[in-house]
Amino acid sequence: MLLLVLSAFVAILYNDQFQPFQAAVGFSLLGYTFTTYMIPRVSTAFIKRGLFGRDMSKIGKPICPETIGVIPAICYMFLMILFIPFMYVRYYYHGDGSSLSEPASLFPNGKLSSFLSGMLCLQSMILLGLMDDLFDIRWRHKFFLPAIAAIPLLVIYYVDFGVTSVLIPSFLKRCLNVTSNSFDLGVFYYFYMAAVAIFCPNSVNILAGINGLEVGQTVVIAVLLILNDLCYMLMGDLGSPAYSVHLYSSCMLIPFLGISLGLLKFNWFPARVFVGDTWCYFSGMVFAVVGISGHFAKTLLLFFVPQILNFIYSSPQLFHLVPCPRHRLPHFDAKDGLMHNSWTEYDRDHPIKKVMVPIFSAFEKIRLIKLVRNSNGTIIKSSNMTLINLVIIWFGPKREDHLCALIMALQFLTGLFMLILRHTVAPMLFGFDNSWNMLERRWN
Ligand code: UD1
Ligand code: MG
DSSP states (O other), X not given: OHXXXXXXXXXXXXXXXXXXXXXXXXXXXXHHHHHHHHHHHHHHHHHHTTOEEEOTTSTTXXXXXXXXXXXXXXXXXXXXXXXXXXXXXGGGBOTTSXXXXXXXHHSOHHHHHHHHHHHHHHHHHHHHHHHHHHHOOOHHHHTTHHHHHTXXXXXXXXXXXXXXXXXXXXXXXXXXXXXXXXXXXXXXXXXXXXXXXXXXXXXXXXXXXXXTHHHHHHHHXXXXXXXXXXXXXHHSOTTSHHHHHHHHHHHXXXXXXXXXXXXXXXXSSSOSOOOHHHHHHHHHHHHHHHHHHTTOHHHHGGGGHHHHHHHHHHHHHHTTSSOOOSOOOOEEETTTXXXXXXXXXXXXXXOOOTTHHHHHHHHHHXXXXXXXXXXXXXXXXXXXXXXXXXXHHHHOOBOHHHHHHHHHHHHHHHHHHXXXXXXXXHHHHHSSOHHHHHHHHHHO
């Protein structure tokens, strides 16, 4: 730990040019150290305050402190406040370190506003997550709140960047016989970004229920996004607009990765802490913030493929076409110590809706669901429609940590595949690389 703290201070303080990337690595190490130091020390206090949950997948369902995600979240907010000088003071200096004669006119007020609006948005999400952990707010009440939290971000996007067009692939251009490279979505692009702000936090929260997965998925997404940033930074010119936004994005994500790894250490099987909805909302919003203020809100969703699939697959239960139990996490069987898929049961009072019967039967044929019928052939049970249960149906019952590792690996592989597509096939399809061109056009 001492070595980590020392390295963090070297990276942060031995940095007379205020290099943000180097400082971000230092803050990441500091975040990891602080999180791993604090969590075991505050866990008992959380339990005493009644902030605990039962680990449903262990023998005897022991209690575990919950809402611990608030520790890394608050740590992140403080780290990012300390980070401000490293992100912006360098605009006051020439390359040789001497200060500029007219620094105020060159100071990037737009960039600082974008950063501060992101921080405001994250603070709102931490508050929402905490209220949810404390009072278990209903879905219909909390669903749209992230979009409201994102308003400052969208306003800054409008004022500072304002690009709302999407590119048309070359082959479609020829088919439609249009000359323009892009199609302007106008105000709908703002609705899309608000939807991203709603989707990211909620999608992390519903891909949950096994030790390590809530944090594990955010670690994988953060790594993929940092890889995406590095692609731009290594290929782009130093000081180009694309370089600048991806430097900004990586500087937000590297400290985030540090605190997430610190939390994962305690949430990994057998979990010593639960992260709570505070973490799910906060971490999901970190991604929405970097995606929106880094101007890659479309690319962002390429790294959310498992979350998107989980949402689509879950929709019959989320929209109450079939009953949705309070918990859909897989079922732990104490006899073999493995996680099996969990079930939704239908009875005389809650029969399965007629419209769902043919859909479920078709799903059963392609192994998308497991059904149990009574002697009359009536469906009396169906497996809960979550990606975790589906992975169990496809790959068989698994130990909790193996299941989590498998889902994280699937997330990483799909994300990596998307990343490669994004940087190889997409530029070919569109004739040029979207983000580079949009940025160059807007700022040059
Ligand atoms: C979401 C899911 C729910 C899932 C729950 C698990 C939807 C619509 N909601 O609800 O199906 O059961 O997350 O987090 O898909 N828990 C464990 N082991 C873990 C993590 C959580 O047993 O590794 C249990 C604990 O009892 C913990 C509780 O889940 O107290 C937390 O559930 P909560 O985050 O409040 O559930 P939701 O987010 O509402
Ligand atoms: Mg939750």
